[in-house]
Amino acid sequence: MSQTLSNIFVTPAEMTSVDKDAAHSGIDSFSLMRSAGTAVSAAALRLYPGALRFVTLCGPGNNGGDGYVAAAALAESGACVTVFALGEPAKLKGDAARARERCALAPGPLDGYEPQPGDVVIDALFGAGLAREVPKQARNVIGRVNASGVPVVAVDLPSGIDGRTGEIRGASFVAAHTVTFMAPKPGHLLMPGRARCGTIEVFDIGIPGRFVVGRAGDLHINTPTLWEEHLGALDPEAHKYKRGHLAVFCGGSASTGAARLSAAAGLRAGAGLVTLASPVEALATNASHLTAVMLKEIDGTADLSAWLKDKRLSTFVLGPGFGVGKTARDFVLMLCDRALVLDADGITSFKEAEEQLFDRIAEEGGEVVMTPHDGEFGRIFPGIAADTALSKIEKAQAAAKLSHSVIVYKGPDTVIAAPSGRAAVNVNAPPWLATAGSGDVLAGIIGAHLAQGMPSFEAAAAAVWRHGEAGVAAGRTATAEMLIESMPPL
Ligand SMILES: NC(=O)C1=CN([C@@H]2O[C@H](COP(=O)(O)OP(=O)(O)OC[C@H]3O[C@@H](n4cnc5c(N)ncnc54)[C@H](O)[C@@H]3O)[C@@H](O)[C@H]2O)[C@@H](O)CC1
Numbered sequence: 001m002s003q004t005l006s007n008i009f010v011t012p013a014e015m016t017s018v019d020k021d022a023a024h025s026g027i028d029s030f031s032l033m034r035s036a037g038t039a040v041s042a043a044a045l046r047l048y049p050g051a052l053r054f055v056t057l058c059g060p061g062n063n064g065g066d067g068y069v070a071a072a073a074l075a076e077s078g079a080c081v082t083v084f085a086l087g088e089p090a091k092l093k094g095d096a097a098r099a100r101e102r103c104a105l106a107p108g109p110l111d112g113y114e115p116q117p118g119d120v121v122i123d124a125l126f127g128a129g130l131a132r133e134v135p136k137q138a139r140n141v142i143g144r145v146n147a148s149g150v151p152v153v154a155v156d157l158p159s160g161i162d163g164r165t166g167e168i169r170g171a172s173f174v175a176a177h178t179v180t181f182m183a184p185k186p187g188h189l190l191m192p193g194r195a196r197c198g199t200i201e202v203f204d205i206g207i208p209g210r211f212v213v214g215r216a217g218d219l220h221i222n223t224p225t226l227w228e229e230h231l232g233a234l235d236p237e238a239h240k241y242k243r244g245h246l247a248v249f250c251g252g253s254a255s256t257g258a259a260r261l262s263a264a265a266g267l268r269a270g271a272g273l274v275t276l277a278s279p280v281e282a283l284a285t286n287a288s289h290l291t292a293v294m295l296k297e298i299d300g301t302a303d304l305s306a307w308l309k310d311k312r313l314s315t316f317v318l319g320p321g322f323g324v325g326k327t328a329r330d331f332v333l334m335l336c337d338r339a340l341v342l343d344a345d346g347i348t349s350f351k352e353a354e355e356q357l358f359d360r361i362a363e364e365g366g367e368v369v370m371t372p373h374d375g376e377f378g379r380i381f382p383g384i385a386a387d388t389a390l391s392k393i394e395k396a397q398a399a400a401k402l403s404h405s406v407i408v409y410k411g412p413d414t415v416i417a418a419p420s421g422r423a424a425v426n427v428n429a430p431p432w433l434a435t436a437g438s439g440d441v442l443a444g445i446i447g448a449h450l451a452q453g454m455p456s457f458e459a460a461a462a463a464v465w466r467h468g469e470a471g472v473a474a475g476r477t478a479t480a481e482m483l484i485e486s487m488p489p490l
């Protein structure tokens, strides 16, 4: 994977290290602040040429410094500008103090700002340095601005959003546009932060890319760049056995639809062969619904054990509509030496038995991908889920390490994480993707990619992206069946 600035993001702590590296290399930090503030003023003028007044709200750190630069640049361009400051402007230090000195506009106290129609707010209260809940004064002005509906252009991040987690620290602006610098941060990608950034502009303030890449961990935005070099595995010219055999387990006769959705999605996503493994009681129902998908009777562990002697059976999906309980646990523990997508009931079945599962995966060394949503994540990783200090990315990373599997932590901001710590955040999913059966479809796509030989992290990330594209193509009225039909080729 090529490590380029185009798809990586960095934590606020990593960005602080990048800033330090840039300063040590001799780059003038004030020139970076000047670039940052000027970029913000340019964005504000471009987006709001008809603004009656730009109101710059400046905080006590370098985010505020960017605000003073932006205010001065807006004033120089002939716009009407007012500045309000949080805290005592005379106490600003370093570059921020210098920026304020160079701004001819006298700041008023933050309390004094009452939004007026025609205002555009430049939010420079807090950026990456927000370390705790926003103070009361800031909370009050945030409330007034959000209630007034005047547009907000945020510097680096909407103030109140935690750059590491995307959480709201007491209150936050809801920005129409956010200008951040060099690379996005988790707070731009994770919910609820992402929804409060508006459009995001990543502006290059002139720090050489190698400094950013040098400090970046293994965090990526889930774009094809992340996994496209493994697409050779999905060559449609390959023989159907080489394109992999995917087996999907089905539950009892009352809930067979979910597994059939996974199977159909697996076939559409490119698996050469797909078999639905069904208990006797559901065979007739399944037979009446299936055409290209094959059917196999697997009615208990003896059947499964006999079937698994066929080593060409490399990849399995277990969970959709399977039913929670001992059968699920028994089956899953037999599959830990293969490639396995563990979804839905397959995950829930290991509530309070999770250690047995994680130990088995470690012993058998299979390629397991687990696809929990929030509720399932809490059932199988209760300790990690309860740790409120962790971001969603950090939770997925911890879960991957603990379970020796790739975790697809689902939601509007699905995180894919590997035991190594490599992680990706997905950003292409439309809200209507959260439809009944959508997760079953995703499990099938992951299974198809695994069956075709993609490594598990890439198989999962590519599937999540493809699922999002299918949602976009299917449109607002998407059903799970439509997602399958709308899935783009890779
Ligand atoms: N080379 C650099 O370091 C650059 C930094 N830039 C800007 O600098 C920002 C980061 O600057 P800082 O690290 O100074 O951080 P911030 O300006 O985001 O905030 C830090 C300041 O706020 C205080 N603070 C934090 N949380 C608080 C709370 N809840 N209540 C009250 N006070 C609180 C801190 O004590 C500190 O004084 C970035 O977001 C970006 O806008 C840009 O100028 C580009 C260059």
Ligand SMILES: [K+]
Pocket: 063, 123, 124, 125, 126, 127, 154, 155, 156, 157, 158, 159
């Ligand atoms: K801000």
